[in-house]
Amino acid sequence: MPTDRYLDPHQARTRTPTPYEDLLGDAIERAFAAGIHDLAGLVEHLNRSHTTTPSGVAWTEENYRAEMAVLGA
Template identity: 45%
Template sequence: MPETWPHLNPHQTRGHEPTPYELKLARTLEDIFTNDGHELTDVLAGLNSRQLHTPTGEPWTEESFRAEMHRLGA
């Protein structure tokens, strides 16, 4: 086994530092997956119940969530 491991960057495809919105979204999604469930309906309900809305301020829908995940490269 090597004594040192190669450097790994966990965000190799990221072109910028996460914005405060992106960090809050990531933390909230982690909390939802931990406490509420893994299904898309669980995620949408969790985001909306926590009042973390879309970037335009609307409640999350399946379409808006999928579009945002695509935009973020997730």
């Protein structure tokens, strides 16, 4: 079966994700799979699942936005 040479799901990746980034991504994917699509619900899901910020504190909408800006840079 030929591969699609134009499909690269990691085309914007400049490095391998850290274990923290992998865990955070998995938690976000689980939230989306559960039908959570708003920021308040996502933050609540992360806290309920004991997924903390890199510094170990609970998520807020403000620190989530800040962390996504850092990770997206």
